[in-house]
Amino acid sequence: MLQILKIGHRGAKAHLPENTLASFQYALDMGVNGLELDVHVCSTGELVVIHDFTVDRTTNGSGEVHKMTLAELKALTVEGQYTISTLEEVLDLAGKKCFLNIELKGRHTAVPVSELMERYIAEKGFTYNDFIVSSFQREELMVMHDINPNIHLGILTQASVTQAWRWAQEFSAKAIHPHFSLLTESNVKKAQQAGYKVYTWTVNEPEDIERMKLYEVDGIMSDYPERL
Template sequence: MAYTKIIAHRGSRGTRPENTLEAFQEALKVASDGIELDVHLSKDGEVVVIHDETVDRTTSGKGYIKDMTLQQLKELDAGSWFDPKYSDARIPTLQEVLNLLADNHFTGVLNIELKTDVFQYPAIEEKVLALAEPYLAQFSVIYSSFHYETLKRIKALRGESEIALLFSKKGKQQMNLGEGIAVEGWHPKFSILRSLPPFEQSKIPLRVWTVNRKVEMQVCLRKNIDSMITDYPERALQMRKVIQGV
């Protein structure tokens, strides 16, 4: 039987500081089916894992990621904002996360969101693809973005890559991006789920974000949606066992 996959949003974001190795380690520990993370480029062209365009919300620093070198970013405390006991947490590079997954024998799906809808980082698509390439024999990678040009570029660079369109508003559920490039997954916000075509008619996987409340999890599980992206993977896995028996 097909079952709903549980994807840990920015790691176990509800229980650890988001997008840190500590959060990804927790997602692995509870046996999440997948892990979602966000990437930007530092001033010196390193692919770093953080959600916002600035470091202000989730670190001890201030400023745009694009204006800071990797060394400067590594000096920031990326955990104390969540809980002082995580004061050693740092902004990881994508390479560090890939190594962590490989070292822990992860065989699920890694969803890399390229955050190019505000700044179009030069050559970020090439860099992300090159970093992920050596790991594709061990686990699968889905590349998602709100930015159509990024997804088109991913496909142009590596045709066999799986791309997924992120959207948070009704009417944005495109099936293709033009130039003959088909969308291979929809990543909608939970609040617009009801506005989408019937699930059984959707020819591409639905991976819904961010599913945290009990009632939201129940909706996804009872409709047997492909995946739910959640800040609480352990909680979601427990609920799946109750509803889907897996």
């Protein structure tokens, strides 16, 4: 029986504020195989886990993430009681309980993500198999491929499986990450036969989850990990 990996999207986004340590812990408690998260670099150089390019939607503050210091970001609150987490905090929380799907959301994230992963591999017993690094951004994927070809890459797309496939070939990626609406049983099989894993997002409705299982994708990202 094929095991389809259960991946918590921004933790357990449907239950607790996205990309917070509480959300990631909730997903871990539900037994996910992987956690998906988004990273930006703040003005003092740390990697912070937040989806948007600004803090406006998810916190009580306002401003662009890359222009704010870590101290400024940490002073903000998410839904009154949570804080923005750093990538290190998420890695320490997750340990080796599951793999981490790190999406390079902000610009210039490839180099610091590679450096942090290398440190955790060297010092804390992690392996390359504990990570997959994904992005929609060609430049970040290219930089990551050039500086550290050992890192497993995933090509994100919400427009074209064919384009994701081309980039996967170009950057020696391990996986393609298409939006579930782009998938058919045929293109899933074709990608897998070419040697790529297929991790799809963000699949929340039970009927869509069942369809993805029928297509035998390799992993499903959901705001509702308990439904997977």
